[in-house]
Amino acid sequence: MSRIAHLPRPHFDAARRGRGRISLIGAGPGAADLLTLRAVRCLGLADVVFYDRLVEPEVLTHVRSGATRICVGKEVGAHAWPQPRIDRAIVAAALEGRRVVRLKSGDPSIFGRAAEEIAAARAQGIEVEVIPGITAASAAAAELCRPLTERGRIDRVVLATATCRTDDAPPDLGGLVRPGAMLVFYMAMHRLGALSEALAAAGLGSDHPATICAEVSRPQARSLTTTVGRMAGDCAAAGITNPAVVMVAVAKAPGDGTPGLLGQGRGRTSTAAGSQHDPLPSGV
């Protein structure tokens, strides 16, 4: 049987006596003016805000002056809280009846570890909601002024992570690297060598264009136009580290004439040979 349900309205300001609640908020990629109005309003109502290291200080100006602010780090390196400690802390604060905000960079639903925090809240019967944020791929495309999709050439966007254990096998990207795809890799800067190899194994030539966008939407935002083969060395030389996204377009060949995914021919299941045209700018 199918089930139909009305999706919930935002409840972050719904007062329930003595009952705390948790709002997971996406702060977007950095710039404070890429917050949504809903996020701003929710920050102004919070009693306590747990925020990531990547959240810009200006974003916190929307938190009311009486609220508690707690930096949980949550990036590779020192002073980061392990995820289970964050889970416990936000739940404990909500159980005290407080309005808790968990403020994350980007969108909580995309590589934001939100599933664990939602599960922890629900296990204690705590109300939880998610307020979406601008994800880095959208913001990078906006800053480059080059869309992620392009009618007739790019009809799907793949948001992937390159995070894995150091000694694992290279990725199997064969299925992703097909004509018509824009690949965006998050948190990839420490794995660029492995990513290059994997993309090559999937059929992309070493001279296939790649664009790296670092610190998207922040004052120091910059992009690097390079190739799949050289991106690791070029990023190292330019001092580009996380946060950054790697964008690799595998466009359909010009004149392919297939206007959308469902129009993709049966025979074209191979990798991207002959479709090396990249819609990202050659020099931004």
Added chain:
Amino acid sequence: MSRIAHLPRPHFDAARRGRGRISLIGAGPGAADLLTLRAVRCLGLADVVFYDRLVEPEVLTHVRSGATRICVGKEVGAHAWPQPRIDRAIVAAALEGRRVVRLKSGDPSIFGRAAEEIAAARAQGIEVEVIPGITAASAAAAELCRPLTERGRIDRVVLATATCRTDDAPPDLGGLVRPGAMLVFYMAMHRLGALSEALAAAGLGSDHPATICAEVSRPQARSLTTTVGRMAGDCAAAGITNPAVVMVAVAKAPGDGTPGLLGQGRGRTSTAAGSQHDPLPSGV
């Protein structure tokens, strides 16, 4: 040679005498409070706003009273402007020295036809910028309170369109339907039968779960929990039409133990048999 560049700052309020400019703004999926602060500010500065049929009236309250508002339709059906007419109109208004906003639902960079408008502007030397918006997949995940990624189970998100010519071959989704992927199909409601067939051909069983989220973030937002085999009939019975997204999770098997894309084993390049667990709720 690689090239590095600083990404541009927003320029929508930079006055240049006698020179118009165009801002492509993402209004998000519907709810007016999912606009970003940057979008609100830009709307307040515009001289003329060209907006889509799917933009909610409340969003337009941010447009200053003296500005011209022009609905360009841009949905299937009557009274929609063809894309080339939109391109010409926004460019013509900018050439008159006006601050032009092209307001689109969702994110302009994701299935927003922004590439054509950017190209038209640049061909006339018009300054153009993109202000990102919350895309429907992010908003649907937030409303369902179920993230698009989940550590160890779903490590990539595919945003695809099911729009194509009616008589085209079914899609080749073999590469997309692999363990670890969350598939989100935009603008698919008139092609659900073909999408079902394509997903089946790619290896998903007809009883594989699918969730359809319609009119995400609007007052009438609702979700339908169904299966790949039944989704066309169930959506027809429930009267669900566009705008909606179809979400199909192809999780890794529990205990798979591969924490991310780069850890995906070489041997698992087949389709999703044995990985039918769906992280979306069985009843939202």
